[in-house]
Amino acid sequence: MSGDVDVAVVGGGVIGVMTAHEILSRSPGTRLAVLERDAVGQGASRRSAGLHIPRGATPRVREMTEYSEDFYRRLRAADPSVPVTPLPMHVVAPASAAGPVRERYVRTAAPAPVRELDAPRVRLGPGEAAWRVAGCQYADVPALVQWLARKVRHRADVREAVAVTGVEPAPGAVRLRLGTGEVLTAGQVVLAPGPWTGGPAWRDLLAPLEVRVKRVVALHVAAAPAPGDGAVVLEEQDAFLLPLHERGHWLFSYTSRQWDVDPDAPPRGLTAGQLAEGRDLLRRYAPGLADRAVSGRVFCDAYSPDRVPLIQPVDGDGRVLFAGAANGSGYRLAPAVAAAAADRLAPARRPDPHRERSDR
Numbered sequence: 380m381s382g383d384v385d386v387a388v389v390g391g392g393v394i395g396v397m398t399a400h401e402i403l404s405r406s407p408g409t410r411l412a413v414l415e416r417d418a419v420g421q422g423a424s425r426r427s428a429g430l431h432i433p434r435g436a437t438p439r440v441r442e443m444t445e446y447s448e449d450f451y452r453r454l455r456a457a458d459p460s461v462p463v464t465p466l467p468m469h470v471v472a473p474a475s476a477a478g479p480v481r482e483r484y485v486r487t488a489a490p491a492p493v494r495e496l497d498a499p500r501v502r503l504g505p506g507e508a509a510w511r512v513a514g515c516q517y518a519d520v521p522a523l524v525q526w527l528a529r530k531v532r533h534r535a536d537v538r539e540a541v542a543v544t545g546v547e548p549a550p551g552a553v554r555l556r557l558g559t560g561e562v563l564t565a566g567q568v569v570l571a572p573g574p575w576t577g578g579p580a581w582r583d584l585l586a587p588l589e590v591r592v593k594r595v596v597a598l599h600v601a602a603a604p605a606p607g608d609g610a611v612v613l614e615e616q617d618a619f620l621l622p623l624h625e626r627g628h629w630l631f632s633y634t635s636r637q638w639d640v641d642p643d644a645p646p647r648g649l650t651a652g653q654l655a656e657g658r659d660l661l662r663r664y665a666p667g668l669a670d671r672a673v674s675g676r677v678f679c680d681a682y683s684p685d686r687v688p689l690i691q692p693v694d695g696d697g698r699v700l701f702a703g704a705a706n707g708s709g710y711r712l713a714p715a716v717a718a719a720a721a722d723r724l725a726p727a728r729r730p731d732p733h734r735e736r737s738d739r
């Protein structure tokens with residue numbers, strides 16, 4: 380095939396594939412390639428817990444949250460096979476934090492105080508209160524990426540096991556060197572490398588963004604959720620308990636403080652320290668589950684300096700756009716990141732509408 384495309388998306392995780400889906404939804408005639416070093420959905424997206432918590436620490440993240448929540452709702456309404464499942468959810472925080480909880484959660488979440496936590500395995504700590512919030516859902520993220528990739532594949536050139544080894548902005552186009560020895564020329568490039576922000580092909584381009592990569596850990600709890608069980612978010616601890624109904628066990632996600640992790644370092648599995656840290660916190664809220672937290676998932680994610688996802692040109696010409704650094708929320712914010720990336724594609728590089736019509 381011809382090497383020239385209008386847009387090349389580098390990285391086939393939830394953000395890259397969602398961005399490809401968004402671009403093609405807006406302009407079906409776009410000549411688009413997705414370049415993925417591994418297989419689509421195999422990076423951070425494969426390990427994602429996939430919880431959508433309807434909150435944001437800043438107005439911009441709340442705006443992205445509302446957009447994304449609505450996007451997933453519409454996607455599911457249009458096709459019930461989309462692997463996104465609505466879930467009841469409670470938030471636990473100090474009783475004195477009612478104001479901040481109301482502020483942080485989006486308007487439609489409408490946090491409502493509850494007398495008792497409607498989650499039999501979880502108990503409140505001293506001085507804590509619980510709120511029920513609306514709009515929560517969770518996804519089987521790898522399955523969602525496959526669902527999106529299926530939509531994209533028949534309209535775009537999705538290349539797996541094809542690494543990008545060089546990104547060379549040049550006048551009028553960007554030359555992408557591929558691990559296969561080929562060169563692909565693209566009018567515009569969206570870099571969506573997940574935690575591989577230090578990849579040699581774009582390390583220098585991305586350095587000014589000051590993205591850092593943090594460990595993300597979740598424990599698997601060997602206890603079956605009952606039908607109707609929902610998520611419990613521990614607001615102050617930035618942790619949550621999530622019933623993975625389709626897998627038949629609970630998941631406990633908690634915050635790790637390990638920074639500057641190399642996503643290519645060989646997996647070492649859970650360490651004794653990670654297991655103990657997670658169990659200690661879980662024991663305070665769900666003592667019956669703590670000792671059943673015996674395994675988990677360990678990977679990492681990209682974090683931006685101000686904890687707002689980055690959608691930003693990284694070359695002088697504005698032809699190379701970075702999209703990502705979603706701070707451990709890349710599933711739930713992917714639709715908003717993708718929409719912002721599509722918005723930033725320069726109009727001059729959008730496909731000619733006449734050609735678009737003739738392509739249909």
Ligand SMILES: Cc1cc2nc3c(=O)[nH]c(=O)nc-3n(C[C@H](O)[C@H](O)[C@H](O)COP(=O)(O)OP(=O)(O)OC[C@H]3O[C@@H](n4cnc5c(N)ncnc54)[C@H](O)[C@@H]3O)c2cc1C
Binds near residue numbers: 395421423430709
């Ligand atoms: C354990 C865990 C739990 C999580 N839980 C949640 C949650 O509950 N809710 C939530 O919203 N988010 C959660 N996240 C975060 C979320 O999963 C990530 O933010 C999201 O998956 C990032 O998507 P991405 O597309 O940016 O990155 P990725 O999925 O990592 O995709 C990037 C892709 O780029 C490819 N790539 C890298 N280098 C190259 C190259 N040179 N050439 C071509 N391709 C390349 C990689 O192979 C990879 O497939 C969690 C993350 C982890 C690790």
